[in-house]
Amino acid sequence: MLRILSAYQLSMKTQQSGEICWSKRIGFRNYILLAEDLEAYKILRAANEPVFISKEQSLNTSSKSEAKYGSYAFQITMMYRLEFLMRVLRAGFHFLSADMDTLWLSNPFNYISHDLSITIQGQTHKQTKMSGGFIIIHATSKGRKLWQDVIKCQNQNLVDLREQQHLKRKRPTSDFTEQECINNRLNTTKMNLLDPYLFPDGRSFFDLHRPQSRGIVPVVIHGNWLVGLEAKIKRLRSWNLLASTGSSCDPLENGIPYSLSKRSNPVRIRIRILTYNRLQSLQRLFESLQAANYLNDSVALDISVDRPSSEAGSSEKEQWKQVMEYVGDGETHPSKF
Template identity: 25%
Template sequence: MARSLHQQKQPIYGAVSLFSRHGFLVLLGLLVFLGVILPWFGISSDVFVRKNALSKWRDYDLPDAAAFVGGSSGNGTVIVCIVSYPYMDFLKNWLISVASFGHAGKVLVVAEDYETLEYVNRRWPGHSVLIPPALENVGGIAHKFGSQGFFNFTSRRPKHLLQLLELGYNVMYNDVDMVWLSDPFPYFKGNHDVYFLDDMPKVKPLNHPHDLPPPGKKGRTYICSCMIFLRPTYGAKLIMKKWIEELQDQPWSRAKRANDQPAFNWGLNKTSGIVDMYLLPQVAFPSGGLYFKNETWLNETKGKHVIVHNNYITGFEKKIKRFHDFGLWLVDEHSNKSPLQK
């Protein structure tokens, strides 16, 4: 029996033309899905683009990153900070102060998690690198000082710095709970192997010696591991190696909630006769225990401070409040100066 006219005109589904009414409806539905349904579930429509961009930076290694910020010749300077995502606001604040003195281009953010790697490189391409393994952030909560997570985070530091020294770069390390009030580079005068600052709040005379201070009650010095300048010399590399050894000999335990600073000091003490060390002037590089807690000293030395460290206090909110109280929280009014705003 011959097919009816109606039967002969049945459409063949699966071969839909975009120019047909049905094809237009399919395309419209897809656009609605990408623009409305995915965001409703918290999925951005650019998720696939972001995924491809992130995979690019996962292959980015330290030599490439150092060459990008410090120069391909290997004799430039790299300013290093090591950051996990919960510290992002402090990174922004620190970067604004660094940028104010024209040194932001030298900054390399060593990301300890993929969130930080992606965030920085999406806004400031090439200025962040991740050295595996990546840190696992649980719920975006920062590791508390004295915890095993904090120890694991900070104990990787000398390995990163040593690798940069082996590549031939001068290296300046900063914690991101610092603020620059002046350009620190004129203070790295001479050709010393390592430059560091005293972490004690006791006031020193303005013309204090620049040698390694004498040991304290625990038999070691109290030098801060949070601001260091290193030249790519045998002596600087030796200190990093000793720091790594001391961290391995003094691992974290529940009974002994270690951090990286005592190991750094033991490394300095054990190489003091071999390495050319330079203690930076206290008036320019004060500890938080001095700058924030000695009002008389602060007023007497006004205008002489270079880098301020917000230590001798724990907790994000407390640190931010103290920065606010002293006019050092810059992200609210000066965010346009941050490289991460690009």
Template identity: 25%
Template sequence: MPCRGRKCVVYAVVCVCFLICIRYVTIGNTSRIASLKDYSFNNVLVSNEIYASSRVQLDNSLHSNFLTKEPMNDSREWTILMTVNNGYLDFFRNWLWYFKKLNLSTPLIVVAHDDLVYKELWDVDVSNLGNIVIERSALVSINSSVNYQTKQFNMLVGKRPYHILDFLERGKNILYIDTDTVWLQAPFQYFTGDYDLWVQMESDASFCTGLMAIKSGPHTLELIRAWRDRMIDIDNKKNDQDGFNDIVRNFSSKVRIKGLDTKRFPDGLQYFVTFNDRQREDVVVVHNNWIIGHGKKLERFKRMKLWYEDKHDGTE
């Protein structure tokens, strides 16, 4: 029998109330009132419970598309790789101090070249920066600061393609960076375009292997394997950069290489000698090369107020 008059109105109200209760209440002890704060206007769940723990890792697609407005070709697409020995541990910590200031979430892998630095990194640096992986190199063990173009230097840097290749073969896009660098800005936004490899350029127009962003792919793997094999052939008579420049031209038809803008990524000769203060304001990464010796590099960083310990002890 159809409802009429007041009875129909009351029936409709009861039905609406019942539907509202179903929306907000579930049967049993697991009932929960949904908070408006748990929802964004595009139906992406951003519950306060997610943010309560800094250890909870959000899904990458959610993180990149909703929580930030960074381009897709950003820091999350890369893994930073560094090799460190005890002789340049202080330079690594200087780099790390500036890196932490940028508040990046990029994974960091550090390959230790000796037992002393391996233990020190585990004991101190891992506790200070959680998103870091420490590995001990099985290829070399040199714990002192070695000078450019010496046999020990060539032995040390000659293992660079081995380590890069190791992680490229795991499917990681690798940004290899030397320890004698300082990041004033995040460099990832400059790794754009249809390229496989971005690399710093030296003043003499050669490629600098101390700053290389390499996408993992069949052609880049072939290039890095050829670089590794070249280092075996020259048997520590040249450094890794010479070895890379020896063979890279053979891959010009396979690997798309982009030389980074020297105004943004200058070498040590440009930044410390030829640039003026205005030009230095545009620099993204400072590379303290084109000078030989730990002490001279340290003095040059200090002179340009780029040394972290001076910022702690108030000497600036």
């Protein structure tokens, strides 16, 4: 059985948004919380939550304010998390590291690969990259080597940010993050990007509605692509996805955690297909069209089949004839799709 610890980076107020409640809702118990300061640690200990704080962080008696993404203070926090996760790997545990702005709708372990030859798995970020906010690392020699390289890169990020190298090089601070360190090391690492419909980011789910358009209930939603804790809580509340409004978890119904919008005036869609003599390509197109979710909109389909020229050979004409027989004429010869 694959044993994975889930590590969360936590600020004192974040518990209000209910990520802990979401993970408990699906019966997910194998997790540990990472506290940034002593006040957050005490709150979680009082709630009987499994929480870790380093000796150095425990000496910090003041609560931390929210750090701006990409800032030096933010990257100090990321280094704290990276080093903690390195300890997890050295102890022989695989880990799933998730930001606190994730919503757990199903157990993610049912949807990830248990193949230990895959060093790193994660959620897609901007289609081609991997998000540092939801990743799985296996406790293999390659996994530990990868993570040590990421820590080394992050140390250099801190030096560059402290010396304001981003200003000298005219580059954004987002280029000096642990996420960039991770992605810069994937070319030589066996990796696996998780299904973007089952593990959507904040933009894909909340703005573009990609899983909803296919009728797919996600496994984990990463609530990124929005800056600020209060803004994220407001978004969850507007979607009725806030699992906690205080110190305890609110009851949530099972099933799809959202409903598709009901439009009083459905959109009228017309799809026009231009084809000739490629029957197999046409059949694949029809399969895709039939599998699509049109959200109860009205869809009209027009098919135009070109005719062979006078110079067409017998083989080309036979292929065209097969297409015509498949499409039909809508009257005496019905279609076969």
